[in-house]
Amino acid sequence: MIGEEEMNSTGKTFLTDYLLHLADDALILGHRNSEWCGHGPILEQDIALTNISLDLIGQARSLYQYAANILNESHPARNVSEDTLAYLRDNREFKNCLLVEMPNGDWAHTILRQFFFSTYQFFLYEKLVGSVNDTIAAISAKAIKEVTYHLRWSGEWVIRLGDGTDESKERLLKAFDMLWPFTGELFHMVEYEIVAADLGIGADLNLLRSKWDEKLKIVFQEAGILSIIENKIKPGSNWMQSGGKIGKHSEHLGFILAELQFMQRAYPNSEW
Amino acid sequence: MHEEKIFQDKLDREIKIEPQDWMPDAYRKTLIRQISQHAHSEIVGMLPEGNWITRAPSLKRKAALLAKVQDEAGHGLYLYAATETLGVTRESTIEDLNSGKAKYSSIFNYPTLTWADIGAIGWLVDGAAIMNQVMLCRTSYGPYARAMVRICKEESFHQRQGFEILLTLSRGTVAQKEMCQDAINRWWWPSLMMFGPKDDDSPHSKQSMDWKIKRKSNDELRQQFVDICAEQVKVLGMKIPDAELKWNEKKQHYDFGQIDWEEFWNVVKGNGPCNRDRLEARKKAHEDGDWVRKAAMAHAKKSKHKKQQTKVG
Ligand SMILES: [Fe+2]
Ligand SMILES: [Fe+2]
Numbered sequence: 001m002i003g004e005e006e007m008n009s010t011g012k013t014f015l016t017d018y019l020l021h022l023a024d025d026a027l028i029l030g031h032r033n034s035e036w037c038g039h040g041p042i043l044e045q046d047i048a049l050t051n052i053s054l055d056l057i058g059q060a061r062s063l064y065q066y067a068a069n070i071l072n073e074s075h076p077a078r079n080v081s082e083d084t085l086a087y088l089r090d091n092r093e094f095k096n097c098l099l100v101e102m103p104n105g106d107w108a109h110t111i112l113r114q115f116f117f118s119t120y121q122f123f124l125y126e127k128l129v130g131s132v133n134d135t136i137a138a139i140s141a142k143a144i145k146e147v148t149y150h151l152r153w154s155g156e157w158v159i160r161l162g163d164g165t166d167e168s169k170e171r172l173l174k175a176f177d178m179l180w181p182f183t184g185e186l187f188h189m190v191e192y193e194i195v196a197a198d199l200g201i202g203a204d205l206n207l208l209r210s211k212w213d214e215k216l217k218i219v220f221q222e223a224g225i226l227s228i229i230e231n232k233i234k235p236g237s238n239w240m241q242s243g244g245k246i247g248k249h250s251e252h253l254g255f256i257l258a259e260l261q262f263m264q265r266a267y268p269n270s271e272w
Numbered sequence: 273m274h275e276e277k278i279f280q281d282k283l284d285r286e287i288k289i290e291p292q293d294w295m296p297d298a299y300r301k302t303l304i305r306q307i308s309q310h311a312h313s314e315i316v317g318m319l320p321e322g323n324w325i326t327r328a329p330s331l332k333r334k335a336a337l338l339a340k341v342q343d344e345a346g347h348g349l350y351l352y353a354a355t356e357t358l359g360v361t362r363e364s365t366i367e368d369l370n371s372g373k374a375k376y377s378s379i380f381n382y383p384t385l386t387w388a389d390i391g392a393i394g395w396l397v398d399g400a401a402i403m404n405q406v407m408l409c410r411t412s413y414g415p416y417a418r419a420m421v422r423i424c425k426e427e428s429f430h431q432r433q434g435f436e437i438l439l440t441l442s443r444g445t446v447a448q449k450e451m452c453q454d455a456i457n458r459w460w461w462p463s464l465m466m467f468g469p470k471d472d473d474s475p476h477s478k479q480s481m482d483w484k485i486k487r488k489s490n491d492e493l494r495q496q497f498v499d500i501c502a503e504q505v506k507v508l509g510m511k512i513p514d515a516e517l518k519w520n521e522k523k524q525h526y527d528f529g530q531i532d533w534e535e536f537w538n539v540v541k542g543n544g545p546c547n548r549d550r551l552e553a554r555k556k557a558h559e560d561g562d563w564v565r566k567a568a569m570a571h572a573k574k575s576k577h578k579k580q581q582t583k584v585g
Contacts, residue, residue, distance in 0.1 A: 027331075031326060034325050034326060034334075034338055035325075035326060037318065037322050037325055037338060037341050037342065038315075038318035038319050038322035038341060038345075038553075038557075039322075039553070039556075039557045039560075040557065040561065041557070041560065041561025041562075041564035041565060042561060042564065042565060042568070043315070043345055043348060043349055043352075044349070045564075046345050047342055047345050047346060047349075050338060050339075050341070050342040050345070051342070053338055054335060054338055054339060054342070057331060057334060057335050057338070058335065060331070061331050061332075061335070064331070082331050083330045083331060086331055087329075087330075106560070107560075107561070107564045159571070160567060160568055160571040161564075161567050161571075163570075163571045163574060163575075164566070164567025164568065164569075164570040164571040165563070165566055165567050165570045167563050167566075167567070168563060168564070168566070168567030168570075171563070259326045259327055260326065260327070262327050263327060263328070263329035263387055264329060264330075267329075267445070267447055267448070269445075270329075270444055270445050270447075270448055271440060271443075271444055272329040272330045272333055272387075272440060
């Protein structure tokens, strides 16, 4: 496979970094969504959001497993697995974007975070289906079916909340102000993404941006909030937060990991 | 009289009673009480296990637990739908839970303290639920019986999964073995209590048996459960915390010790370790979700209106 040869010949770890980035995004958002399980506003929606969590955790597992294979090939003694990658790396080694680690907040926050991310993930996987790396292409082909549903579900909810009551609209706008500054990072390419894109393994995020903008506008229009936020979503009109992809996270991630990794840290070297 | 005769005749001939059929008021009331309690148990039951979703020790276990708790939500849905066939809305049924008027299975008023509790719940709590539910697959009310058939399949999967969690622990480190035994110690007696009071103290049992809502008595089901678990625990190499547990050759059953009925009635009355927490969590979810449900309804109404207008135009 081109990706792996390239990595070995140049000694760079861009491919595993890239895989970990994709996996961490999926795991952390899956984890966040799973915090809702049993506490959702409507039983059917509790089930729907749990489905999304399960899909995301499933995607994370496939990507971690592939990353573990690569890492074990170069250093068999390290015995890397999906679980060592998820449970034994610390804060600074996680490569997820900041958006996915934001707290659940109310239903509007959770919905809008999902909508922003699913829109991004949809166009990303759409591209990665054609990756020159066969494994990434295969994982993406499976994932895009799931993400298509996530996008439809979250988009419908954005419309429902924007169009629903005064309160739901207000809450949606509040969530927008809170989350918008974390969307810039989705398209801000870091080194491993640039290398991956150049080799045809990853996606050029600059090419996805306009599709993402377009989809947002359509949904916000239908939700009846486009005119209110139009000025805010113009490129360059907002300072954007970034750093998650290179391991500089918000304070939230540490607490997520404290919970997520508790068992593996408290009882090391055990089979579960 | 004529209607009552038809009803009785159906019971006698093992024909299911369906929603549109005539049924005695008391039969309907008993079913509403029992099915809604059962639905609430599925929903409240999501809480103690949901506790461990964010802390599950591996990705595989995390996904499996998440899927399990989601199954329980699905069971709640089927059962709320079954109560609706008897003429009560889901909203009013949930209202009864949140106001403390309706009961749910007391087992969920015990806390989940370690990961091993997730295994013990699967093995013992889902296990005890299955005994009851397998019987209910033959219950006389059609929609309830059919919901049970679907639910039973998933419950037996949960039970195997729980047992497998414990099996893995029982083959693990010293700390894992201790964790495993400790969880069994804490969940054993509450699980036996799940079958309800002794037959002599069970006020509704006789009538429910006559109506074929119940097919086996509390004590019969409990004995069946003890007999199975007493064997399965050997596979785990663990002990059931009952010094009096002993095979009785004559009865061809296990003898077992006294249940602490004082504890049982106290938990039923609301004095269990988690009664308040569980109810608060359910109420909070409901109250926090109020604006969401209103928004969804308002949007649905507006969309319907828009559609009608385009039709006219
Ligand atoms: Fe269940
Ligand atoms: Fe279950």
